[in-house]
Amino acid sequence: LGQVIHYEEEVASTQKIAHQLAQEGAKEGTLVVAELQTAGRGRMDRTWFSPKETGIWMSLILRPPIPPQKTPQLTLLAAVAIAQAIQEVTGLVPDIKWPNDILIHGKKCVGILTELQADPDRVHSVIIGVGINVNHDEFPEELRDVATSLAIEKGEKIKRARLIQEVLTKMETLYRQYLQHGFLPIKLLWEGYAISIGNEITARMLNGTIRGVARGITDEGVLMLEDADGVMHYIHSADISL
Numbered sequence: 102l103g104q105v106i107h108y109e110e111e112v113a114s115t116q117k118i119a120h121q122l123a124q125e126g127a128k129e130g131t132l133v134v135a136e137l138q139t140a141g142r143g144r145m146d147r148t149w150f151s152p153k154e155t156g157i158w159m160s161l162i163l164r165p166p167i168p169p170q171k172t173p174q175l176t177l178l179a180a181v182a183i184a185q186a187i188q189e190v191t192g193l194v195p196d197i198k199w200p201n202d203i204l205i206h207g208k209k210c211v212g213i214l215t216e217l218q219a220d221p222d223r224v225h226s227v228i229i230g231v232g233i234n235v236n237h238d239e240f241p242e243e244l245r246d247v248a249t250s251l252a253i254e255k256g257e258k259i260k261r262a263r264l265i266q267e268v269l270t271k272m273e274t275l276y277r278q279y280l281q282h283g284f285l286p287i288k289l290l291w292e293g294y295a296i297s298i299g300n301e302i303t304a305r306m307l308n309g310t311i312r313g314v315a316r317g318i319t320d321e322g323v324l325m326l327e328d329a330d331g332v333m334h335y336i337h338s339a340d341i342s343l
């Protein structure tokens with residue numbers, strides 16, 4: 102992974118460029134990295150704060166031989182790889198909040214956005230967008246309570262190139278393992294970092310809210326949430342809060 106790297110000073114979104122490259126046939130492992138995004142995209146139609154040179158804003162193209170409904174597994178795989186890389190490079194111990202937010206001391210420092218080009222039965226490409234707040238000293242008012250950077254938590258600046266390299270290395274190991282042995286080993290690693298499993302949480306979807314106890318994730322990476330009546334809900338996409 103990362104054999105081919107497109108490095109850009111300024112883009113609207115690395116996702117957009119990666120989609121284009123994927124459509125033009127870019128090979129698996131192609132990476133787009135930018136210093137600044139003017140229209141960084143987040144999950145659930147939000148924007149992603151992507152200031153110049155303090156973060157890692159990148160999108161990776163994968164071409165896994167899997168059906169589209171299994172792609173959430175790759176998001177969880179990416180979260181594990183990034184958590185491992187952060188731990189290795191900074192010594193900080195991250196938590197993962199389902200599906201793929203990485204938190205340190207309760208504040209978010211990584212977001213992952215997975216997008217697809219697929220037919221109903223076959224994935225053409227998966228674009229894994231990764232945003233890591235690395236060396237920000239501070240955040241805009243509205244993010245201050247919820248966001249942090251690795252430098253803030255560690256108390257010193259972190260070399261972004263080293264972290265990118267480590268993320269790719271971890272990702273490559275896990276991806277190979279996934280292709281050979283399936284999702285189970287990844288799921289176990291993910292559960293090791295996960296907060297909120299076993300606890301009462303609120304899931305906010307685009308079309309409503311459910312409160313219940315998070316019972317775990319399915320083999321597809323879907324969150325199982327049991328409400329007060331004992332009904333199990335299978336949540337594909339939501340924001341959760343404790």
Ligand code: BTN
Pocket residue numbers: 113114115116117138140141142143144145147149151157158159160202211212213214230231232233
């Ligand atoms: C989230 O909402 O938590 C996901 C944020 C994903 C941000 C990254 S930054 C690189 C890539 N390009 C984008 O426009 N978004 C993703």
